[in-house]
Amino acid sequence: MVAHVPSFRQQAFINGEWVNADGRASFAVVNPATSETIGHAPDMGAAETRRAIAAAAAALPLWRRASVMARAQILRRMSQLMIEEQDRLARVMTIEQGKPLAEARIEIAYGASYFDWFAEESRRIYGDIIPGSQDRRLFVIRQPIGVVGAITPWNFPSAMLARKMATALAAGCTMVAKPAELTPFSALELADLAMRAGVPAGVFNVITTNAAAAVGEELTHNALVRKITFTGSTAIGRLLLKQASEHIQKCSMELGGNAPLIVFEDADLDRAVAGAVTAKFRNAGQVCIAANRLLAHVSIANAFAEKLAAACAALRVGNGLEDGVAIGPLISMAAVEKVERHIADAVARGARVLTGGARHALGGSFFQPTVLDNVSPDSLICHEETFGPVAPVMRFETEEEALNLANATPFGLASYFYSRDISRIFRVAEKLESGMVGVNETAISTAIAPFGGVKYSGLGREGSRFGLEDYLEKKYICLGGVE
């Protein structure tokens, strides 16, 4: 069945060298599709992290002063290498994370696009000249903030790091990255490409660990680190914000979401169904901008739910390395249990299972893609991020009711809606409380636009020219005594 397993790095990367943990401790990484151990990564702690931070601090003076052309060339090379190695990198991702190979390939290309974009943006870190009084000249220059600590999740193990790394390096910062313990290998592959692309030793370092808290504490309690960038849960984001207060580190936080997808009565129903399938079932629903709650106008709700259930039932579940698979395994059995809890709670409150609803016959952490209809807004599934392949459909009667339901969450990452009424499109887009809104479109992520949330979904933006600002400080220079 399964095609060849690619080779990949199994050591951490500090100061341009592949290294083991002190004492050579390591932890196993398991393929969620087969439960087989695919390799081991060094289990590092505070001491190794401290060394990586010191290396990043030592590399900073040269990297921040590198010519913009040199930095741009290295970043462009990084993008090219990712595309050249797209297939191998995608396979590494699929065996450590579980997603279908086609999605893994798209993720690698998406990550590469950040290096491409920021290779260009790195050449446009302009300053300002502010008109002053006669004998003064006022300037503003943008400078790299310094050493950045990055902590990334398992759901997009390559792209979530690629977009932080591309931006930081473009700004002239150096980085110590800590990938999720479930998926360290995709991050180590980025270090390998960085070395081959010509990123100088110490500029980009990867610490692997099964003790995230110890590494997180060193990154936040070490005054050499001037910025923390994190993608993960709101609970850990909140903890890191507290820790980062010690040295007043600048923070970017991409946290949880609970995205609504509203289908108004004037929507193109087939387009809405196709958009909902992508937004809900990509990566088996393990996406922070996944459509977690589907709100359909009563007049079209039956038709929408039925079409959605039919599309969902056609999705093939299996090992992501196999052709035609659309839904891989969930990352862990704990994820399966959460999905089951959400379904049981929704059903107890009156929801109807239109398709799926249970573990898949393949066993392990495979779960059937599921559509629930008539879900009550007080269900658990409407208030917690499900992170699984379950689409709950709710009904509404008025636009105001839809907006109230959509905004009834402390999260505010993405929202989606389908409508063809131009006034409604502006009205609703402006009233939705989220950092991103997809109108008649759910494939909204791109390097050229700002990704990020409001409320409990985080701080800061990644991608676009706005993303670069998060890695730069503005310095005001006042020149006096001009005759």
Ligand code: ADP
């Ligand atoms: P998820 O629920 O998606 O696993 P987490 O927020 O737990 O999200 O994990 C995201 C990243 O945060 C991972 O790299 C994980 O190892 C890391 N992490 C978890 N706990 C801590 C912690 N106490 N300090 C620093 N990083 C942590």
